[in-house]
Amino acid sequence: MARLVFLAALAVLLPVAVFGAQCAQSEESMCVFTCNGTMFNLTDVFKYPVTIADDSRGYNYEWNPCEYQACKDEIEPGEDCAICQKADRYYNCGHIxxxxxxxxxxxPFMWKIQYLWGTDWRMTEFTFLVDKNRDIPTVTFTGEDPYLQYNFFVTGKCIGQPYCNYGVAAQMGVVNANMMTFAALFLLAISICLSSAEQCLPKTGNPCKFDCNGTEFDISHVFDYPYNIDNNFMWCPCKGCICEYSKGPKAAVCQSGSNAGQLQDPVFILERTDPYLFTIEYTSGLSYRISIFTFIVSEDYPKPNIVFAGGSNPILQYNFQVTGKCLGQPDCKTKGPNPFH
Structure with missing residues (x-):
């Protein structure tokens, strides 16, 4: 009876549970990604390799996120291709x-997976969106935009998200599968109790302000922007910068003159509230550079401080740590020049 009550409580909690995470490809399996201990597994979503048609041009794509596959590419003939385009000839559209x-x-769960460094800088982006009304997963080609970026859309009830993985019950048997599901739900319930993480939305017209279910975070006055970091990075979170060697959208971060993360669509993750810890991610920079800022509220730093915490882990990701007493969290806004005046 207690177990039924516990599961009933989980049924109420799970639909509204929200987590913040930075995810990494597993060393054991290339189609498994771990987000702060939570696993996303593409192994059983499709039978790989999957052939995906581009009917508008008569091209085909072969995708295998789990195993090395060869692409008969005259320029990139290696066997580490995640997706191979069959057009006038073969092209590697991204390494696995x-x-x-x-x-x-x-x-619901929504995520992207990018495969980079294909032939002549080709890259591929898959967008995954869980749809509980689609029992059978589907994958479709949605276009080439920008040039040499190939975009696909995966949707379905079970597309690799936690605790919803095809093939598990068949491999383990019904009893063992039920035991595993109960254990997984128990661990998830603990995570819900311990985590207050949530994804917050940038406010229209001011990408330095974020709304977390009615609670506002405002980093407009934390530093005097644009702010130089480590003599190598320029941070412009409110109005953006034009990087010397990059054309196109404004950057939130310039790295030695190159766009290291676009100003538009920053991702704000509130990790905890006591003390406050949150991250802001700027994506889609030059060659898909990413910059991640981690904010840690601490009474030990009356004046805000920022340091470069390392880069290229994973490749072309730049990490920064911001500490201070007032970092834009509610009821503690620093004084300073307003970049919008």
Whole structure:
């Protein structure tokens, strides 16, 4: 009886649970990604390799996120191709190693996987969106935009998100599968109790302000922007910068003159509230550079401080740590020049 009550409580909690995470490709399996201990597994979503048609041009794509596959590419003939385009000839559209996993939202689950460094800088982006009304997963080609970026959309009830993985019950048997499901739900319930993480939305017209279910975070006055970091990075979170060597959208971060993360669509994740800890991610920079800022509220730092915490882990990701007493959290806004005046 207690177990039924516990599961009933979980049924109420799970639809509204929200998590913030930065995810990494597993060393054991290239189609498994781990987000702060939570696993996303593409192994049983499709029978790989999957052939995907581009009917508008008569091209085909072969995708295998789990195993090395060869692409008969005259320029990139290696066997580490995640997706191979069959057009006038074969093209490697992204390597399987060091795939980039980007969480977009958690209710329902939505994420992206990017495969980089294909032939002549080709890259591929898959967008995954859980749809409980689609029992059978589907994958479709949605277009080439921008040039040499190939975009696909995966949707379905079970597309690799936690605790919803095809093939598990068949491999383990009904009893063992039920035991595993109960254990997984128990661990998830603990995570819900311990985590207050949520994804917050940038406010229209001011990408330095974020709304977390009615609670506002405002980093407009934390520093005097644009702010130079480590003599190598320029941070412009409110109005953006034009990087010397990059054309196109404004950057939130310039790295030695190159766009290291676009100003538009920053991802704000509130990790905890006591003390406050949150991250802001700027994505889609030059060659898909990413910059991640981690904010840690601490009474030990009356004046805000920022340091470069390392880069290229994973490849082309730049990490920064911001500490201070007032970092834009509610009821503690620093004084300073307003970049919008």
């Amino acid at each position: 190693q060091q795939a980039v996993f980007l969480m977009q939202q958690y209710t």
